Amino acid sequence: MKTRFQEENNDYVMYFEGRLDTAVSPVVEKELQPLHECEGHDIILDCTKLEYISSSGLRLFLGVLKNAKAKGSKVFIKGINDDIRNVFAMTGFINLFLFK
Protein backbone atom coordinates (compact mmCIF):
# COMPACT_ATOMS: atom_id res chain seq x y z
CA MET A 1 0.00 0.00 0.00
CA LYS A 2 1.34 3.40 -1.03
CA THR A 3 -0.01 6.91 -0.57
CA ARG A 4 1.18 10.21 -1.96
CA PHE A 5 0.07 13.72 -1.03
CA GLN A 6 0.13 16.62 -3.43
CA GLU A 7 -1.42 20.06 -3.63
CA GLU A 8 -2.94 20.64 -7.07
CA ASN A 9 -4.77 23.84 -8.06
CA ASN A 10 -5.52 24.61 -4.43
CA ASP A 11 -6.94 21.08 -3.89
CA TYR A 12 -5.38 18.68 -1.42
CA VAL A 13 -4.98 15.42 -3.33
CA MET A 14 -4.14 12.08 -1.71
CA TYR A 15 -3.26 9.23 -4.06
CA PHE A 16 -3.87 5.66 -2.93
CA GLU A 17 -2.20 2.66 -4.52
CA GLY A 18 -2.65 -1.00 -3.57
CA ARG A 19 -4.62 -2.72 -0.81
CA LEU A 20 -6.04 -0.67 2.04
CA ASP A 21 -6.74 -3.44 4.57
CA THR A 22 -6.81 -3.54 8.37
CA ALA A 23 -3.11 -4.40 8.60
CA VAL A 24 -1.96 -1.22 6.85
CA SER A 25 -4.64 1.21 8.05
CA PRO A 26 -2.73 2.48 11.15
CA VAL A 27 0.19 3.52 8.90
CA VAL A 28 -2.13 5.04 6.30
CA GLU A 29 -3.96 6.96 9.04
CA LYS A 30 -0.68 8.74 9.87
CA GLU A 31 -0.06 9.41 6.19
CA LEU A 32 -3.44 11.18 5.96
CA GLN A 33 -2.23 13.80 8.44
CA PRO A 34 -1.59 16.48 5.73
CA LEU A 35 -5.35 16.50 5.03
CA HIS A 36 -6.15 17.55 8.56
CA GLU A 37 -5.56 21.30 8.28
CA CYS A 38 -7.67 21.70 5.14
CA GLU A 39 -9.38 25.06 5.67
CA GLY A 40 -9.86 26.73 2.29
CA HIS A 41 -9.00 23.59 0.30
CA ASP A 42 -11.11 20.83 -1.19
CA ILE A 43 -9.85 17.29 -0.75
CA ILE A 44 -9.56 14.70 -3.51
CA LEU A 45 -9.02 11.07 -2.54
CA ASP A 46 -7.64 9.62 -5.77
CA CYS A 47 -8.49 5.90 -5.80
CA THR A 48 -7.57 5.20 -9.41
CA LYS A 49 -4.94 2.68 -8.27
CA LEU A 50 -6.72 1.49 -5.14
CA GLU A 51 -7.32 -2.26 -5.51
CA TYR A 52 -9.09 -3.08 -2.26
CA ILE A 53 -10.58 -1.43 0.79
CA SER A 54 -11.98 -2.93 3.99
CA SER A 55 -13.97 -1.35 6.81
CA SER A 56 -10.82 0.02 8.46
CA GLY A 57 -10.04 1.93 5.27
CA LEU A 58 -13.61 3.16 5.01
CA ARG A 59 -13.30 4.36 8.60
CA LEU A 60 -10.26 6.45 7.59
CA PHE A 61 -12.17 7.95 4.66
CA LEU A 62 -15.07 8.80 6.97
CA GLY A 63 -12.64 10.45 9.39
CA VAL A 64 -11.28 12.62 6.58
CA LEU A 65 -14.84 13.56 5.59
CA LYS A 66 -15.99 14.43 9.12
CA ASN A 67 -12.96 16.63 9.69
CA ALA A 68 -13.26 18.33 6.28
CA LYS A 69 -16.98 19.04 6.69
CA ALA A 70 -16.35 20.67 10.06
CA LYS A 71 -13.82 22.95 8.33
CA GLY A 72 -16.07 23.77 5.36
CA SER A 73 -14.12 21.70 2.83
CA LYS A 74 -15.55 19.25 0.29
CA VAL A 75 -14.25 15.72 -0.18
CA PHE A 76 -14.23 14.12 -3.63
CA ILE A 77 -13.50 10.48 -4.43
CA LYS A 78 -11.83 10.05 -7.78
CA GLY A 79 -11.45 7.01 -10.00
CA ILE A 80 -12.81 4.14 -7.89
CA ASN A 81 -13.28 0.84 -9.73
CA ASP A 82 -16.64 -0.96 -9.87
CA ASP A 83 -15.79 -3.45 -7.11
CA ILE A 84 -14.90 -0.71 -4.64
CA ARG A 85 -17.88 1.34 -5.76
CA ASN A 86 -19.98 -1.68 -4.83
CA VAL A 87 -18.48 -1.62 -1.31
CA PHE A 88 -19.30 2.09 -1.09
CA ALA A 89 -22.87 1.28 -2.13
CA MET A 90 -23.22 -1.53 0.41
CA THR A 91 -22.19 0.74 3.26
CA GLY A 92 -24.10 3.84 2.15
CA PHE A 93 -20.78 5.68 1.67
CA ILE A 94 -21.86 6.39 -1.88
CA ASN A 95 -24.29 8.99 -0.46
CA LEU A 96 -21.73 10.62 1.84
CA PHE A 97 -19.00 11.51 -0.65
CA LEU A 98 -18.86 13.50 -3.87
CA PHE A 99 -17.42 11.70 -6.87
CA LYS A 100 -15.35 12.83 -9.83
Place this chain on the structure above:
Amino acid sequence: MQAEQEQYYMESFKKLNQSVATRTKLCRSITLTNDIQQLSLLNEFVDSVCEAIGFDASITMQMNLAIEEAVVNVMNYAYPAGSIGDIHIEVHADDQRLTFTITDSGTPFDPTIKEEADTTLSAEERPVGGLGIHLVRHLMTSVSYERTNGKNILTLCKNLNSN
Protein backbone atom coordinates in the same frame (compact mmCIF):
# COMPACT_ATOMS: atom_id res chain seq x y z
CA MET B 1 -8.51 -43.81 -36.83
CA GLN B 2 -11.56 -44.67 -34.77
CA ALA B 3 -9.37 -45.99 -31.97
CA GLU B 4 -7.48 -42.71 -31.98
CA GLN B 5 -10.69 -40.76 -31.74
CA GLU B 6 -11.94 -42.95 -28.92
CA GLN B 7 -8.67 -42.43 -27.13
CA TYR B 8 -9.10 -38.65 -27.57
CA TYR B 9 -12.62 -38.72 -26.13
CA MET B 10 -11.49 -40.88 -23.24
CA GLU B 11 -8.72 -38.42 -22.43
CA SER B 12 -11.00 -35.39 -22.53
CA PHE B 13 -13.59 -37.24 -20.48
CA LYS B 14 -10.94 -37.98 -17.85
CA LYS B 15 -9.84 -34.33 -17.81
CA LEU B 16 -13.43 -33.16 -17.47
CA ASN B 17 -13.97 -35.57 -14.60
CA GLN B 18 -10.87 -34.29 -12.86
CA SER B 19 -11.96 -30.68 -13.19
CA VAL B 20 -15.43 -31.55 -11.91
CA ALA B 21 -13.82 -33.40 -9.01
CA THR B 22 -11.73 -30.37 -8.02
CA ARG B 23 -14.73 -28.11 -8.53
CA THR B 24 -17.12 -30.24 -6.54
CA LYS B 25 -14.89 -30.93 -3.59
CA LEU B 26 -12.46 -28.48 -2.17
CA CYS B 27 -11.31 -28.46 1.42
CA ARG B 28 -8.46 -26.33 2.70
CA SER B 29 -7.47 -24.77 5.97
CA ILE B 30 -5.04 -22.32 7.52
CA THR B 31 -4.19 -21.48 11.12
CA LEU B 32 -3.21 -17.93 12.05
CA THR B 33 -2.56 -16.19 15.34
CA ASN B 34 -4.33 -13.03 16.49
CA ASP B 35 -1.65 -10.88 14.83
CA ILE B 36 -3.14 -8.39 12.38
CA GLN B 37 0.03 -8.56 10.26
CA GLN B 38 -0.94 -12.13 9.35
CA LEU B 39 -3.78 -10.77 7.21
CA SER B 40 -1.52 -11.00 4.16
CA LEU B 41 -1.36 -14.80 4.69
CA LEU B 42 -5.14 -14.86 4.94
CA ASN B 43 -5.39 -12.84 1.74
CA GLU B 44 -3.11 -15.30 -0.11
CA PHE B 45 -5.13 -18.20 1.24
CA VAL B 46 -8.47 -16.76 0.11
CA ASP B 47 -6.99 -15.83 -3.29
CA SER B 48 -5.77 -19.40 -3.84
CA VAL B 49 -9.12 -20.89 -2.82
CA CYS B 50 -11.01 -18.53 -5.16
CA GLU B 51 -8.60 -19.31 -7.98
CA ALA B 52 -9.09 -23.06 -7.48
CA ILE B 53 -12.86 -22.59 -7.66
CA GLY B 54 -12.56 -20.35 -10.71
CA PHE B 55 -14.00 -17.15 -9.26
CA ASP B 56 -13.48 -13.89 -11.14
CA ALA B 57 -11.69 -10.87 -9.64
CA SER B 58 -14.92 -9.26 -8.36
CA ILE B 59 -16.16 -12.20 -6.33
CA THR B 60 -12.61 -12.94 -5.15
CA MET B 61 -12.42 -9.40 -3.77
CA GLN B 62 -15.79 -9.83 -2.08
CA MET B 63 -14.71 -13.08 -0.42
CA ASN B 64 -11.46 -11.49 0.73
CA LEU B 65 -13.39 -8.60 2.22
CA ALA B 66 -15.92 -10.79 4.06
CA ILE B 67 -13.24 -13.10 5.48
CA GLU B 68 -10.95 -10.23 6.46
CA GLU B 69 -13.76 -8.50 8.36
CA ALA B 70 -14.79 -11.69 10.15
CA VAL B 71 -11.21 -12.68 11.06
CA VAL B 72 -10.24 -9.15 12.16
CA ASN B 73 -13.18 -9.22 14.56
CA VAL B 74 -11.80 -12.42 16.08
CA MET B 75 -8.23 -11.03 16.16
CA ASN B 76 -9.44 -7.93 18.00
CA TYR B 77 -11.90 -9.43 20.47
CA ALA B 78 -11.37 -13.16 21.07
CA TYR B 79 -8.18 -13.02 23.13
CA PRO B 80 -7.15 -10.60 25.88
CA ALA B 81 -4.84 -7.81 24.67
CA GLY B 82 -1.21 -8.92 24.71
CA SER B 83 -1.94 -12.66 24.66
CA ILE B 84 -1.44 -14.91 21.67
CA GLY B 85 -4.18 -17.21 20.42
CA ASP B 86 -4.92 -19.31 17.36
CA ILE B 87 -7.55 -18.70 14.71
CA HIS B 88 -8.35 -21.62 12.45
CA ILE B 89 -10.00 -21.02 9.10
CA GLU B 90 -11.39 -23.90 7.10
CA VAL B 91 -12.96 -23.75 3.65
CA HIS B 92 -15.28 -26.25 2.04
CA ALA B 93 -16.67 -25.84 -1.44
CA ASP B 94 -19.02 -27.95 -3.48
CA ASP B 95 -21.23 -27.21 -6.45
CA GLN B 96 -23.78 -25.47 -4.28
CA ARG B 97 -21.91 -23.37 -1.81
CA LEU B 98 -18.67 -22.09 -0.39
CA THR B 99 -18.38 -22.35 3.39
CA PHE B 100 -15.78 -20.68 5.59
CA THR B 101 -15.58 -21.82 9.19
CA ILE B 102 -13.61 -19.58 11.55
CA THR B 103 -12.77 -21.13 14.92
CA ASP B 104 -11.03 -19.68 17.98
CA SER B 105 -10.64 -20.69 21.62
CA GLY B 106 -11.12 -17.21 23.04
CA THR B 107 -13.82 -15.61 25.15
CA PRO B 108 -17.40 -16.21 23.95
CA PHE B 109 -18.13 -13.63 21.27
CA ASP B 110 -21.08 -13.63 18.90
CA PRO B 111 -20.65 -10.96 16.20
CA THR B 112 -23.98 -11.88 14.58
CA ILE B 113 -26.01 -10.28 17.38
CA LYS B 114 -24.53 -6.88 16.58
CA GLU B 115 -27.16 -4.40 15.49
CA GLU B 116 -27.44 -3.62 11.79
CA ALA B 117 -25.50 -0.47 10.86
CA ASP B 118 -27.68 2.44 9.73
CA THR B 119 -26.27 3.26 6.30
CA THR B 120 -28.66 6.16 5.74
CA LEU B 121 -27.11 8.46 8.36
CA SER B 122 -25.22 11.60 7.34
CA ALA B 123 -21.44 11.85 7.68
CA GLU B 124 -21.82 13.86 10.89
CA GLU B 125 -24.15 11.30 12.46
CA ARG B 126 -22.35 8.15 11.37
CA PRO B 127 -20.34 6.29 13.97
CA VAL B 128 -16.84 5.37 12.77
CA GLY B 129 -17.19 1.69 13.61
CA GLY B 130 -19.64 -1.14 13.06
CA LEU B 131 -19.16 -1.60 9.33
CA GLY B 132 -17.24 -4.89 9.46
CA ILE B 133 -20.04 -7.26 10.37
CA HIS B 134 -22.40 -5.22 8.17
CA LEU B 135 -20.19 -6.00 5.17
CA VAL B 136 -19.95 -9.68 6.12
CA ARG B 137 -23.75 -9.92 6.22
CA HIS B 138 -24.13 -8.27 2.83
CA LEU B 139 -21.37 -10.19 1.07
CA MET B 140 -22.32 -13.66 2.28
CA THR B 141 -25.56 -15.62 1.88
CA SER B 142 -25.63 -16.55 5.55
CA VAL B 143 -23.62 -15.97 8.73
CA SER B 144 -24.06 -18.09 11.85
CA TYR B 145 -22.36 -18.43 15.22
CA GLU B 146 -22.13 -21.26 17.70
CA ARG B 147 -20.21 -21.87 20.89
CA THR B 148 -19.09 -25.51 21.13
CA ASN B 149 -16.54 -27.17 23.44
CA GLY B 150 -15.13 -23.84 24.56
CA LYS B 151 -14.70 -22.61 21.00
CA ASN B 152 -16.29 -19.80 19.01
CA ILE B 153 -17.32 -21.12 15.61
CA LEU B 154 -18.38 -18.59 13.00
CA THR B 155 -19.68 -20.00 9.72
CA LEU B 156 -19.93 -17.89 6.58
CA CYS B 157 -21.75 -19.36 3.57
CA LYS B 158 -21.94 -18.16 0.00
CA ASN B 159 -24.35 -19.83 -2.40
CA LEU B 160 -22.55 -20.30 -5.68
CA ASN B 161 -25.47 -20.45 -8.06
CA SER B 162 -27.13 -17.19 -7.12
CA ASN B 163 -24.36 -14.74 -6.36
